[in-house]
Amino acid sequence: MERRIITTEATEEDVRIETTLRPQCLSDYVGQEKIKSTLKIYIEAAKSRGEALDHVLFYGPPGLGKTTLSGIIANEMGVHMKVTSGPAIEKPGEMAAILNNLQEGDVLFVDEIHRFNKTQQDYLLPFVEDGIVILIGATTENPYFEVNNALLSRCRIFELKPLEKDDLITLIDRTLKDQEKGLGKEKIIIDENAKSFLADQAGGDARSVLNALELAYLTTERNKEGIISITLEVAEQCIQKKAIRYDKNGDNHYDTISAFIESMKHTDPDATLYYLARMLIAGEDVKYIARRICVCASEDIGLANSRALEVATSVFLAVERIGMPEAAKILAHAALYVCCSPKSDTVSRGITQAMADAKQTTNVPIPPFLQDASYKNAQKLGRGVGLDNIHAFKNHYSGKKCMPKELSNRHYFQLTQMGNEKSIQKFLDYLRENRNN
Helix, strand or coil: CCCCEECCCCCHHHHHCCCCCCCCCHHHCCCCHHHHHHHHHHHHHHHHHCCCCCEEEEECCCCCCHHHHHHHHHHHHCCCEEEEEHHHCCCHHHHHHHHHCCCCCCEEEEECHHHCCHHHHHHHHHHHHCCCCEEEEEECCCHHHHCCHHHHCCEEEEECCCCCHHHHHHHHHHHHHCCCCCCCCCCEEECHHHHHHHHHHCCCCHHHHHHHHHHHHHHCCCCCCCCEEECHHHHHHHCCCCCCCCCCCCHHHHHHHHHHHHHHHCCCHHHHHHHHHHHHHCCCCHHHHHHHHHHHHHHHHHHHCCHHHHHHHHHHHHHHHHCCCCHHHHHHHHHHHHHCCCCCCHHHHHHHHHHHHHHHCCCCCCCHHHCCCCCCCHHHHCCCCCCCCHHHCHHHCCCCCCCCHHHCCCCCCCCCCCCCHHHHHHHHHHHHHCCCC
16 A cells, blocks of 8 residues: 655745655665664554554654654554644544544654643544554653653653754755755755854754755755755855744753753853753853742852852742843852752752651641740740740840651751851851850
8 A cells, every 4th residue: 555644734944845855765865874773663563464553753942853763653554644643633623624534553643732721632632542553653852751640651752852963964965865865966065164063053953054055955946967066065055043942831941941051050150050051051041040049049158158048039930120131140159159059958858858758747746835826825825935035145145946746856957067057157166165065
């Protein structure tokens, strides 16, 4: 049976890649070697059993070949494929119409499956559960956050990684040699430096490098011999400015802020500035960055340098009132201060442990001497009895234990020897050694 792809109209991607290589089998697909190997085993196993392939979900940045891999799977399985996308389907009836046009075992490829709402995903679920269709989903967002758990549990998840430079160079070479779908019929010479530059600037994105190559071909004049010469200069002109891959609601947002925070925690000032710069260039909300610096100042520095939180808080107010572009330097000030401060988790560790115990001991009574004694006859109930004026003691320190007796063996406050915590420990030791007997 000849494979056919059913779709109402050509996608933007299809139009752009019409003149480039779209492999029809796994052996022709460039990159993602581990995924190809695994898919090959799955496909061969399904064909040998005479059964439908397991449902698949491809996850990764744009331009890595998720659509192409889906087409290859349908081709290898010898079944029909319907191509649609999350934004293209607005009503349940539209989904019903698509599913009714598919035969059992056909492939339903849903691009941007994370754009399906819960109702749409729930409607699709029975068809997936019963094996009526092979679902292949594609998403640029982390599926564990964006896709229905019931649907997710029935899919094999493959994370596509950006292609290596060598893979992209192979793709360029193949495109220039292929006479059927590539540019092999054209007289094109490409400089090695230009080839390397295009591969570097693509950022692991196959679609990007092919689009740039096609643009170079379309915009470069032929010489007297009819040859198109793609030089480094031509390549640079085709990529004036590399697009920044940064979705404020997507993985790259979370990955970059994570890298920024970890760089501050690990006292790497160069990396701290770099990831801060990436967020600023991408247009990240400066108040969001400032909030994360404040959190890091408390969680990871705390009492080792309490000034860090003061600086971070001041910076938050400053960027809120000033805005970009001046806010870039103000944020850098706070980030570097936090980055270069001594680190301690005394505060965060202590409150985390205390909250865990508090959840389990809500019925433990507060010691009577600590209970409110502001009302008449409170002392007759034992409230506030034995609670002396703290300022009557030497060094204003009584040494009285205030924990409930059930938790008397719990110690949440454990200082380190980092920064100011060493001085705090020295002060506490002095109080304990010199308290009133």
